[in-house]
Amino acid sequence: xxxxxxxxxxxxxxxxxxxxxxxxxxxxxxxxxxxxxxxxxxxxxxxxxxxxxxxxxxxxxxxxxxxxxxxxxxxxxxxxxxxxxxxxxxxxxxxxxxxxxxxxxxxxxxxxxxxxxxxxxxxxxxxxxxxxxxxxxxxxxxxxxxxxxxxxxxxxxxxxxxxxxxxxxxxxxxxxxxxxxxxxxxxxxxxxxxxxxxxxxxxxxxxxxxxxxxxxxxxxxxxxxxxxxxxxxxxxxxxxxxxxxxxxxxxxxxxxxxxxxxxxxxxxxxxxxxxxxxxxxxxxxxxxxxxxxxxxxxxxxxxxxxxxxxxxxxxxxxxxxxxxxxxxxxxxxxxxxxxxxxxxxxxxxxxxxxxxxxxxxxxxxxxxxxxxxxxxxxxxxxxxxxxxxxxxxxxxxxxxxxxxxxxxxxxxxxxxxxxxxxxxxxxxxxxxxxxxxxxxxxxxxxxxxxxxxxxxxxxxx
Amino acid sequence: xxxxxxxxxxxxxxxxxxxxxxxxxxxxxxxxxxxxxxxxxxxxxxxxxxxxxxxxxxxxxxxxxxxxxxxxxxxxxxxxxxxxxxxxxxxxxxxxxxxxxxxxxxxxxxx
Numbered sequence: 001x002x003x004x005x006x007x008x009x010x011x012x013x014x015x016x017x018x019x020x021x022x023x024x025x026x027x028x029x030x031x032x033x034x035x036x037x038x039x040x041x042x043x044x045x046x047x048x049x050x051x052x053x054x055x056x057x058x059x060x061x062x063x064x065x066x067x068x069x070x071x072x073x074x075x076x077x078x079x080x081x082x083x084x085x086x087x088x089x090x091x092x093x094x095x096x097x098x099x100x101x102x103x104x105x106x107x108x109x110x111x112x113x114x115x116x117x118x119x120x121x122x123x124x125x126x127x128x129x130x131x132x133x134x135x136x137x138x139x140x141x142x143x144x145x146x147x148x149x150x151x152x153x154x155x156x157x158x159x160x161x162x163x164x165x166x167x168x169x170x171x172x173x174x175x176x177x178x179x180x181x182x183x184x185x186x187x188x189x190x191x192x193x194x195x196x197x198x199x200x201x202x203x204x205x206x207x208x209x210x211x212x213x214x215x216x217x218x219x220x221x222x223x224x225x226x227x228x229x230x231x232x233x234x235x236x237x238x239x240x241x242x243x244x245x246x247x248x249x250x251x252x253x254x255x256x257x258x259x260x261x262x263x264x265x266x267x268x269x270x271x272x273x274x275x276x277x278x279x280x281x282x283x284x285x286x287x288x289x290x291x292x293x294x295x296x297x298x299x300x301x302x303x304x305x306x307x308x309x310x311x312x313x314x315x316x317x318x319x320x321x322x323x324x325x326x327x328x329x330x331x332x333x334x335x336x337x338x339x340x341x342x343x344x345x346x347x348x349x350x351x352x353x354x355x356x357x358x359x360x361x362x363x364x365x366x367x368x369x370x371x372x373x374x375x376x377x378x379x380x381x382x383x384x385x386x387x388x389x390x391x392x393x394x395x396x397x398x399x400x401x402x403x404x405x406x407x408x409x410x411x412x413x414x415x416x417x418x419x420x421x422x423x424x425x426x427x428x429x430x431x432x433x434x435x436x437x438x439x440x441x442x443x444x445x446x447x448x449x450x451x452x453x454x455x456x457x458x459x460x461x
Numbered sequence: 462x463x464x465x466x467x468x469x470x471x472x473x474x475x476x477x478x479x480x481x482x483x484x485x486x487x488x489x490x491x492x493x494x495x496x497x498x499x500x501x502x503x504x505x506x507x508x509x510x511x512x513x514x515x516x517x518x519x520x521x522x523x524x525x526x527x528x529x530x531x532x533x534x535x536x537x538x539x540x541x542x543x544x545x546x547x548x549x550x551x552x553x554x555x556x557x558x559x560x561x562x563x564x565x566x567x568x569x570x571x572x
Contacts, residue, residue, distance in 0.1 A: 211486055
């Protein structure tokens with residue numbers, strides 16, 4: 001397309017953001033978040049519980065283990081519920097404190113941080129990195145870039161391996177990796193996730209937030225004048241300008257901003273926070289740390305750039321309890337409590353009944369009518385149980401005697417044929433019936449399912 | 462000691478002023494948004510459908526059939542969603558009178 005090509009020419013090509021390293025309160029907080037979150041990610045699959053992996057979304061076996069709980073595809077509803085809770089939590093936190101998620105917890109931010117550390121380890125500081133990139137290829141450049149790639153690729157591969165370890169037992173996977181005998185799909189997903197990590201954290205970085213992240217665009221809908229954002233105080237800072245230390249800025253007609261541009265240099269998305277709130281800002285607070293360190297050296301009070309609400313910047317008092325917060329908060333609390341109750345009261349046994357498709361009914365000698373069902377018994381409990389079957393809802397209905405005691409292993413399913421019989425010459429037509437299973441060791445472990453019992457229509461004499 | 466900009470040319474750099482090209486943005490947006498849609502649809506679909514029960518798969522009934530089913534399903538959803546994304550972007554951008562800017566910025570206009 002010529003038009004597209006022409007419009008492309010209007011935009012300067014994307015440039016790499018070389019973020020300057022920061023030290024300070026919020027950088028420390030960010031580092032702690034990286035260690036905690038990635039620690040959870042890399043160690044959780046190795047944690048054992050009752051001689052099995054504590055957290056395992058076993059896709060090949062279609063069972064999810066979360067510590068002492070086992071979820072089955074039938075429990076999909078819980079997963080959906082959990083996702084709603086997660087989304088609502090994000091809304092709540094955003095309305096209260098802005099983009100905390102983006103700055104501290106988003107996998108994109110967290111993994112990017114680690115890849116940036118590796119880059120600093122091998123290529124040096126911001127200035128050294130820029131110099132290295134401008135320099136022609138040399139042995140030194142090759143060595144530094146090679147070391148970075150080695151770190152990046154190994155870390156990405158380990159990340160891909162860990163990711164797959166959440167879905168297939170990780171100790172077995174590890175043994176398979178060591179023996180170079182990984183299954184085709186496991187191998188594929190390790191490479192896929194590893195490559196995604198490498199590309200997103202190594203190269204795309206802030207571009208994911210700027211161009212691809214939907215949350216970055218719609219988070220402004222959850223904001224209001226009382227949400228916490230990273231703000232530059234223009235009333236205090238402007239007019240900005242250089243000055244010698246110890247000179248009273250007011251005497252030179254200057255504000256507190258010395259225009260050192262450190263806040264721009266540390267920004268991982270490469271914006272200038274002094275231009276006001278921008279959707280590129282991921283609220284990582286690197287500029288706050290940078291500016292605070294400058295303010296300290298200039299003996300000015302901290303907080304020229306700070307966490308503040310729009311209302312407080314305008315001189316008002318921030319209101320935390322506002323309708324938006326009350327609605328999000330009470331909805332969230334209700335959903336969380338209900339989720340906990342629902343999981344605690346979840347029935348650990350289940351029953352599915354399917355009619356035998358081959359015959360509607362069978363007539364046995366002595367006028368007995370028999371219906372056959374295929375019954376699936378689910379034992380989601382942590383230990384094996386024996387179950388007895390019973391039928392309700394029709395007088396004189398009996399369950400096949402040979403199947404009164406069915407053993408189902410922990411977390412297993414058993415499918416058995418069940419025969420229901422009625423001996424009553426006056427009984428005709430189709431009637432609803434209830435099939436029930438009850439554990440022999442605990443009568444509270446019971447589940448029932450609807451079925452239909454069909455008998456022949458009355459013969460016209 | 463007053464902090465000084467270390468190298469003047471370092472500070473001139475302002476990557477926010479540089480942008481992805483339209484084409485690159487479209488491709489990035491299409492791939493990413495369709496990935497999200499495909500991931501969500503896969504979770505929903507395979508919560509109800511067990512790929513081991515799909516007779517078409519060569520190893521029907523096995524764990525490998527499940528893994529194949531999940532992967533093939535996910536990529537089919539991704540391809541379908543990506544096609545829709547690309548088509549939507551194309552139609553919107555080539556519509557008569559379309560004034561869609563390449564990037565939406567909320568920055569204040571320079572004085």
